[in-house]
Amino acid sequence: MRKPIIAGNWKMYKTMDEAVAFVEALAGKLKESDKTETVICPPAPYLAALVEKSKGLPIRIAAQTMHEETEGAFTGEISPAMLKSIGVELVVLGHSERRQYYNETDDSVNRKVKSAFEHQLTPIVCVGETLEQRENNATSAIVSEQVKKAFAGVSETDAASAIVAYEPVWAIGTGRTATAEDANKVCGQIREVLAELYSDSVAQAIRIQYGGSVKPGNIEELLSMSDIDGALVGGASLDPESFAALAEAGANA
Numbered sequence: 001m002r003k004p005i006i007a008g009n010w011k012m013y014k015t016m017d018e019a020v021a022f023v024e025a026l027a028g029k030l031k032e033s034d035k036t037e038t039v040i041c042p043p044a045p046y047l048a049a050l051v052e053k054s055k056g057l058p059i060r061i062a063a064q065t066m067h068e069e070t071e072g073a074f075t076g077e078i079s080p081a082m083l084k085s086i087g088v089e090l091v092v093l094g095h096s097e098r099r100q101y102y103n104e105t106d107d108s109v110n111r112k113v114k115s116a117f118e119h120q121l122t123p124i125v126c127v128g129e130t131l132e133q134r135e136n137n138a139t140s141a142i143v144s145e146q147v148k149k150a151f152a153g154v155s156e157t158d159a160a161s162a163i164v165a166y167e168p169v170w171a172i173g174t175g176r177t178a179t180a181e182d183a184n185k186v187c188g189q190i191r192e193v194l195a196e197l198y199s200d201s202v203a204q205a206i207r208i209q210y211g212g213s214v215k216p217g218n219i220e221e222l223l224s225m226s227d228i229d230g231a232l233v234g235g236a237s238l239d240p241e242s243f244a245a246l247a248e249a250g251a252n253a
């Protein structure tokens with residue numbers, strides 16, 4: 001049984017005061033549970049503070065992106081070594097907004113995935129098709145290719161601890177969720193690709209989240225599906241009440 005993982009990706013929202021207030025409010029609402037994992041992905045300036053603030057709470061902190069190099073002349077970038085040094089445990093890689101606005105490609109995502117593992121960070125590897133690709137019946141081919149390229153050269157042991165987030169681009173921030181059946185079908189296809197790349201046991205170990213307009217009203221159905229092991233949530237993760245409800249759904253799944 002894979003443990004559901006509910007991650008809140010705040011994207012470029014909240015001030016420092018709001019971020020701290022969120023964790024304080026969430027602490028009072030979040031029930032300790034060994035049946036689920038809860039992750040917050042705040043903007044980079046708040047990572048260190050939230051690592052400190054969440055100590056003793058059932059919350060892990062993830063970065064929203066990182067550079068692939070350990071250090072260097074890359075103005076404005078944040079390295080995996082820096083994330084590790086402040087206690088960040090996970091990192092979202094290849095989010096569609098990074099692919100769309102910051103030229104991230106399957107190759108750069110692959111380099112970042114390998115670098116994350118080298119620095120003992122758990123990658124949340126995002127894949128997903130655009131609306132045009134879905135309408136052209138290319139979902140399976142696109143997502144399979146993204147998974148194969150992201151995991152190229154990643155060892156079986158590392159891969160088993162990875163998290164994959166299936167996020168259809170057309171469902172992000174639009175209020176349009178994939179049906180639970182459709183989302184599960186693609187997550188199942190991702191698991192088949194992982195089984196081909198590695199083995200059945202590795203594919204069964206890897207957790208696959210769904211992301212795209214997840215909210216308290218639809219998460220239970222999504223989590224009831226056989227191949228959906230959690231959610232990567234944007235908008236509905238910004239309010240502590242709503243995020244606590246999502247975390248609770250994870251614990252009850």
Ligand SMILES: O=C[C@H](O)COP(=O)(O)O
Nearest residue numbers: 009172173212213234235
């Ligand atoms: O990383 C989160 C996803 O982009 C989903 O965002 P959303 O829940 O606002 O649709």
